[in-house]
Amino acid sequence: MDIRHLRYFMAMVEGGSLSEASRRLHVAQPALSQRLADLEQELEVQLFVRGPSGIAVTEAGTELYARAAAIVKQLESARAAVREKAGHAQGCVSIGILKSVAPIVATPLYLAIKQELPAVTPEIVVGYSDELRQRLRASQLDIAMQVHAAHEKCAPATLLYRERLCLVGPRPLVDLHPAPIRLEQLSGIPLILSSMQPSHRMLREEAARRGVALDIVGGIEDSKALLDVCATGTAATLLAESVAARRAGNAGLAYAPLDEPRLTRQVVVALNDSVMKTGAIIAAEAILARLLRERLEATLP
CATH class of the missing domain: 1.10.10.10 (Winged helix-like DNA-binding domain superfamily/Winged helix DNA-binding domain)
Structure with missing residues (x-):
């Protein structure tokens, strides 16, 4: 073999x-x-x-x-590292970015890598945090964005930003309580929560832990369809603050942050620790972190 x-x-x-x-x-x-x-x-x-x-x-x-994927990835990293001794970052770098930020960062990330690292071939994958974590562990990615609750212990990684969850929906539902909103105040609001979205699972788990009964009327994974349903006035949902600030107004919806430290999202970038860290990987990680901070600066506290 x-x-x-x-x-x-x-x-x-x-x-x-x-x-x-x-x-x-x-x-x-x-x-x-x-x-x-x-x-x-x-x-x-x-x-x-x-x-x-x-x-x-x-x-x-x-x-x-x-095991084959890990071996091939290590071989490619070794080849790139040896070639970099000639003085130029090169090779293929696979980067996993979250669905929530893909619309604002995927294209600028690709273009920035091609401009700043002309000998590097970027391969950008979009997914939920759990999907990207699994692909990183399987050596299918070199770099992956991941989401952790504020209280979670996680492996060493570079913190990109923290953000709150926001209630997003028609103004009559969002204005039932003054902002910021507590978890208990969500109990009387019809909510659309998808089991596929990590933030929604995090909310469900915290509600169960505290004995808060949420009125979950359904689930929709696609964020555009989710906001379209909320715009009918029948329900609300929860979105990360960066997404709510960017999309709620366009959908004719209001939003208000939650005052729940345990539901604060920590968004980090992690590297595949089973392969050699080439100059291309390190440089691409830095570009990703820079672009995210630039584009989210206006929407995060």
């Missing part, structure tokens, strides 16, 4: 079929089939289950994929 075997195997997993892996790798499908057979024979396990619609990875294959 060598690095080529691992790259072929990863392409099969990511492509979902031998034909798609063949297309991505520009390798004939019979050759890929033989490589897979050789790999399964060497490891003495079945890596895929074949079916009419493609291939499905087995539990053993899933384990191999996670």
Whole structure:
């Protein structure tokens, strides 16, 4: 088993079929089939289950994929680090950014990296905090934004900013209580909270811990659809302060911050500690932190 075997195997997993892996790798499908057979024979396990619609990875294959991804990432980092000895940051840097800030930072981040680090290829991934954390651990990302509650202990990371949660909705619901709002005051307000959104899960957990009964009338993951429903006047929701300040007014909604220290979000940037920290990774992290602070300065306290 060598690095080529691992790259072929990863392409099969990511492509979902031998034909798609063949297309991505520009390798004939019979050759890929033989490589897979050789790999399964060497490891003495079945890596895929074949079916009419493609291939499905087995539990053993899933384990191999996670380890292969880490090995390939380490190899790429080592190659970039050696080349950087010539004096220029280079290589591919994969960066995970939160859905909540992607509209204001994804494009400027890509353009800034291309301008300031011309030999670096940025790969930007957008997701929720939990998704990005998992991809970082699986060595699919070099850098990832993550969200933690203010009271949570977390691994060493660079703090980007802190922000409160805000009640967002039609003014009659938001103005039921003077701002800032306490958690107990949300109990009489119909709320749309998605189980997919980390901030909404954090709110639910804190309410359960304190015995506060929330009136949850439904859940919508997509933030635009969520605000559209709130704009009908039937319900409110909770959003991070940077998002509420940017989007509530455009949707014809009001917002008010919560006075709840335990529900304050700490947004950090973490690096993959299983790979070498190249100059490209460090420089890209600094650019991300700078852009976020510049663009959120007007909306955060």
